[in-house]
Amino acid sequence: MNTPLFRVLPTVLVCLTFTALARAQTAIFYASDTTVRVRVNLAPKINPTAQPSAGGLYSIDENGNWTQLAPLPSIPSPYTQFEITIPRTQYNPEHKYQVVVFGFFKNADDVMIQPSHSLVVTLPLVLSIVRDKVNCPDGLTLLARAQVADYNWDRYYEWLRPFETAPNGIATIMFQASGGSDPVNVRAKQVSIITRQSTATVTRNSRTCILTEPGIPNVTFKATVNLDETNLPADIAGQASAAGLSPTYTVSFPKREDFKEDTSKRILERNLDLGVSMTSSVADEEVAATATTPKTILRKRTTRGVLDVRFAPWMDVLQPVIRENKWLHFLTPFYLNANVATGKITKDTLALNRILFGFEGELRYYTSRRWEDEDGNNRHSNPIWHRLKYGAQHASDRDFKQDEFTGKIEYAPIFEALYNPYKFNFTGNTGEKIQKWYGYAFQPRVGFEIGRTYHRDNPAAVIKPSANVRRFYFGGDLGFDLTGHTNFSVTDVFYVRGELPENRTQNYFKGSFDLLFRRGDVTSSGVFLSFERGQLPPFATPPANVFKVGFRIVSNYCKDACR
Amino acid sequence: MEQQLENSLQAVLRARFGQKFIVPNWKGRAFGFYTDNADFPKMDVLEATVNVASASNLKLLPSTQKSLQNQVSLASTPSDVLPHMSAALDAAKPAIVF
Numbered sequence: 016m017n018t019p020l021f022r023v024l025p026t027v028l029v030c031l032t033f034t035a036l037a038r039a040q041t042a043i044f045y046a047s048d049t050t051v052r053v054r055v056n057l058a059p060k061i062n063p064t065a066q067p068s069a070g071g072l073y074s075i076d077e078n079g080n081w082t083q084l085a086p087l088p089s090i091p092s093p094y095t096q097f098e099i100t101i102p103r104t105q106y107n108p109e110h111k112y113q114v115v116v117f118g119f120f121k122n123a124d125d126v127m128i129q130p131s132h133s134l135v136v137t138l139p140l141v142l143s144i145v146r147d148k149v150n151c152p153d154g155l156t157l158l159a160r161a162q163v164a165d166y167n168w169d170r171y172y173e174w175l176r177p178f179e180t181a182p183n184g185i186a187t188i189m190f191q192a193s194g195g196s197d198p199v200n201v202r203a204k205q206v207s208i209i210t211r212q213s214t215a216t217v218t219r220n221s222r223t224c225i226l227t228e229p230g231i232p233n234v235t236f237k238a239t240v241n242l243d244e245t246n247l248p249a250d251i252a253g254q255a256s257a258a259g260l261s262p263t264y265t266v267s268f269p270k271r272e273d274f275k276e277d278t279s280k281r282i283l284e285r286n287l288d289l290g291v292s293m294t295s296s297v298a299d300e301e302v303a304a305t306a307t308t309p310k311t312i313l314r315k316r317t318t319r320g321v322l323d324v325r326f327a328p329w330m331d332v333l334q335p336v337i338r339e340n341k342w343l344h345f346l347t348p349f350y351l352n353a354n355v356a357t358g359k360i361t362k363d364t365l366a367l368n369r370i371l372f373g374f375e376g377e378l379r380y381y382t383s384r385r386w387e388d389e390d391g392n393n394r395h396s397n398p399i400w401h402r403l404k405y406g407a408q409h410a411s412d413r414d415f416k417q418d419e420f421t422g423k424i425e426y427a428p429i430f431e432a433l434y435n436p437y438k439f440n441f442t443g444n445t446g447e448k449i450q451k452w453y454g455y456a457f458q459p460r461v462g463f464e465i466g467r468t469y470h471r472d473n474p475a476a477v478i479k480p481s482a483n484v485r486r487f488y489f490g491g492d493l494g495f496d497l498t499g500h501t502n503f504s505v506t507d508v509f510y511v512r513g514e515l516p517e518n519r520t521q522n523y524f525k526g527s528f529d530l531l532f533r534r535g536d537v538t539s540s541g542v543f544l545s546f547e548r549g550q551l552p553p554f555a556t557p558p559a560n561v562f563k564v565g566f567r568i569v570s571n572y573c574k575d576a577c578r
Numbered sequence: 579m580e581q582q583l584e585n586s587l588q589a590v591l592r593a594r595f596g597q598k599f600i601v602p603n604w605k606g607r608a609f610g611f612y613t614d615n616a617d618f619p620k621m622d623v624l625e626a627t628v629n630v631a632s633a634s635n636l637k638l639l640p641s642t643q644k645s646l647q648n649q650v651s652l653a654s655t656p657s658d659v660l661p662h663m664s665a666a667l668d669a670a671k672p673a674i675v676f
Contacts (some may be wrong), residue, residue, distance in 0.1 A: 094664035149645040149665040156665075210668045217634045218579050220668045336643045337620040381617070389595065393591040400615075438614060 052100045055114055066090055070116040072099045074107065087116060087403075127228040140171065144238050144257040150209045151224035153231060155188070155238055156253070161219040168221065170214045174222060174246050182206040186242045188227060193235040193259075204228040233262045319357050326351040339381040339397055346376040355413040370415075373408025400429040404462075421466030421484055431459040437496030452498050459491035460508075464552070485513030486552065490523075500541075502529040510552075521558075523549035529567075540568045583663045586663070587626040587656055594622060605660075610652035619654065620647040627663045636670035 054073060082104055090097045099114070140159045147156040159171060178185040182203045191198040207223040239256040245520040284514040295318040304310040331568075335343045352371040380401040388394050404425045411418040437454025466484035490508030497503070503526075510521040527545035547561045584605075592599050595612050608620035624643055631638055638646075646666040648661055 044609075144636050147665045148649050149642065149662050150669045152645075211671055214636060214668065215639075215674045216672055217636060217672070218670075220579070220664070222665065222668045334644055336624070336640060337617045337647055338624075339621060381621075385593075392596070393589070393593045394596055395590075397618075436614070440596070442597045443595075444597045446600060446602050448600060 050100050050103055051106045052098060053114060054098045054281070055096065055116075066094060070114070072101065073113045073115060073148065075107075075111040075113065076107075077110075084112075134289075138168070142242075142255045144240055144255050144260070147209075147224070148223060150222060151207075151226075154205075154224050155231070155260075156209070156228040157223040157240070159215075159221040159223075161215070161221075163220065164221065166216075168212050168215050170208045171221065172208075172215075172274060175206075175208060178203075178206040178243075179208060182225070183223065184243050186240045188225070188241075189239045190227075190232055191237045191239075193237070199229075201227040201229055231262060235262055236260050289326075293318065293320045295319075321354075321356045323354045324351065325353075339383040341379075341380070343379045344376065345379065346374070348374050350375065368413040369410065371408050371410050373406060374409075375404070375406035376442060377405070378403040396431055398431050400431070402427045412494045413468075416472045417468065418470040419466055419468040419484070421464055423462060423464045425460055425462030427458065427460040427462075429458060434448070436494070437499060450499075454494075454496035456494045457487075457491060458493075461489040463487050483514050487511045487513075500531045502531075503527070508551075521550055524550050538568065540566070542566050579634075579667060580660065580664055582630045582633070583626065583660055583667070584645065584656075587623065587660065587663070590622045590626045590629070591656070592658050605656040608653055609650070614652065616652050619652065619659075620650045623647070623650045623659050623663060627666050630663075631655045631667055631670050632673070634667075635673045636667065636668050637673040638666060642666050642669045 024442045028055045039253050066089065071083050072085045073081050073083050075081055085099045087096055088099060099332055134352065143158045144162070145156045145158050147158075149155065161168070182205050185203050185206055188201050188203060189198045190201055203225050205224075205226040207224040207226075209224055210218070210220060212221075215221040237256065237258040238260055242255075295316060297314060298315045300315045302308075302311045303311050327347050329349065330347050331345050332348055333344050333346050335345070337343060353369070355368050355370065378401075381397040382399045382401075383395070384398050385393070385395050403425065404427065407420065407422040409418065409420055434456050435454055436456050437451075439453045440454040442449045442451075464484055464486040468483070488508055488510045490506070490507050492504065494502065494504040506523075506525045508523045510523070511520060512519055525545065525547045527543060529541055529543045531539055531541035543560075543563070543565050545563045547559050547563075588604065590671075591604070591612075598612055600607065609651060611624075613619070624638075624647055627646060643666070646662055649662045
């Protein structure tokens with residue numbers, strides 16, 4: 016504990032409280048996570064004529080004991096401004112702080128006096144620039160953090176509010192894209208106060224969204240903001256900058272795993288999936304002999320293109336807040352799913368040559384259960400996930416020679432007790448993952464389809480004519496994992512077909528067994544056995560009765576970096 | 579407030595995952611480690627945020643709830659979402675207005 020000299024010397028004291036001082040004449044306080052910096056500006060009211068002789072930054076505890084945290088630094092001529100920096104750990108919000116300066120000063124009347132310059136420090140707001148995806152995805156967020164619970168936000172909001180109607184003057188803003196490009200000045204075109212003053216007093220944070228013109232760069236960038244200092248409270252640093260800010264947000268490109276779905280069963284997850292391919296090959300073609308020419312072999316080039324597109328301009332338009340004990344409605348009002356190839360629609364065509372469009376929706380409901388376990392811990396689960404899917408679509412072949420409307424409704428609940436795949440069947444309460452040796456998953460479903468073929472015009476060979484569709488079905492998928500090396504799965508769906516009175520029932524079964532020899536991060540290999548029997552809609556091909564044995568290698572060299 | 583959010587999220591995750599929950603490095607573990615249902619982390623993050631907001635007499639606007647959930651996926655970790663939870667809390671409004 017030190018006692019400053021001015022307390023015992025009969026000197027003239029110039030004691031000014033921080034809050035009473037005009038900003039440009041006294042001090043600015045900056046705080047970061049690691050330091051507290053005090054900048055003292057003595058001019059123009061007090062002009063020292065030489066390096067002050069002694070002083071520093073002092074803290075005063077609850078009992079009035081003084082402790083010097085940092086001595087007065089060497090002040091360069093003209094001795095009007097200096098800074099003191101202390102570690103943030105030395106700051107105690109319960110203490111008072113004073114900057115004390117001993118030296119020779121010149122007052123406004125140009126009379127030499129020997130004062131002490133004393134400032135009572137209140138902890139300031141910490142100002143920073145952040146990118147906030149929740150409240151301000153398209154702009155910069157000015158984040159002010161109060162370091163004390165009882166901070167008075169009045170002056171900050173009095174300064175801030177006028178900029179909601181006149182945003183241009185809030186600050187000069189500069190962006191600098193990463194990669195060493197030149198800084199660019201931008202202007203604020205809209206200022207929105209995100210945090211109400213009453214909320215800021217509770218959370219101790221205040222966010223303000225600033226939309227700029229031009230907008231946020233599309234690469235990582237640095238932003239520097241110099242706030243308008245007119246009426247800016249003295250306890251706010253007028254400048255803030257941040258580097259490494261994230262650019263405009265874009266949806267990441269789908270990973271490789273997203274393409275594993277059968278093209279006919281893919282789910283709608285993105286606005287546009289487009290695939291275009293063209294193949295060109297040369298092959299020998301036999302030209303049969305005629306009465307005048309012998310049999311010849313011709314070298315012939317064949318060029319084919321394939322277009323595979325899934326397009327949904329508006330996806331999940333309702334975007335419900337996900338909650339339990341409430342029906343959630345997901346709706347995609349329009350989608351197009353086309354898979355077509357050039358050339359004739361023959362058996363060796365390169366695509367399904369099918370064009371579908373329509374809408375699809377889902378109603379989802381999570382039941383909730385909360386209880387205390389035997390150890391008295393709160394537990395929470397969703398025992399049943401009700402899922403009711405519905406939709407309508409128009410289907411046709413590529414040439415629109417056969418067109419039909421179909422509607423569908425399907426109930427596919429998931430029972431949490433019956434859904435415990437191997438990957439998630441483990442315990443971790445000892446602090447590490449202890450994998451169990453098995454896993455299982457059962458997903459039942461029941462549904463109804465109805466539709467009508469309204470136009471049929473000389474269908475191509477592979478497009479079979481179909482009657483009106485009235486189809487009820489039920490079944491499910493069942494899977495067992497035994498250790499991480501074996502998997503046994505069964506799919507069975509039973510159809511009752513109204514469009515075919517003489518043969519109403521149809522069952523589809525597929526069972527498979529996989530034995531993995533090697534399960535690695537990059538490559539897995541193993542043998543598989545499968546048995547498939549029956550038909551699937553639209554029941555246009557003969558029933559399958561297939562037994563397969565094979566060896567499968569799966570590799571993913573890019574691991575998690577796949578894009 | 580950040581500490582309260584962290585405690586709240588941990589409590590909600592503990593309640594959902596029970597004995598599966600691994601405490602060491604829990605903030606760096608993606609939600610997809612525990613589940614393949616993307617709705618669960620969305621619900622849990624919102625519940626943890628609402629719990630802290632309610633304790634401070636704050637109410638999250640529906641638009642904020644939606645924006646917060648949009649930032650959560652199976653690939654997210656608690657470390658990823660905690661700043662968003664804090665941002666959502668800042669945008670809350672007092673539940674009781676005098």
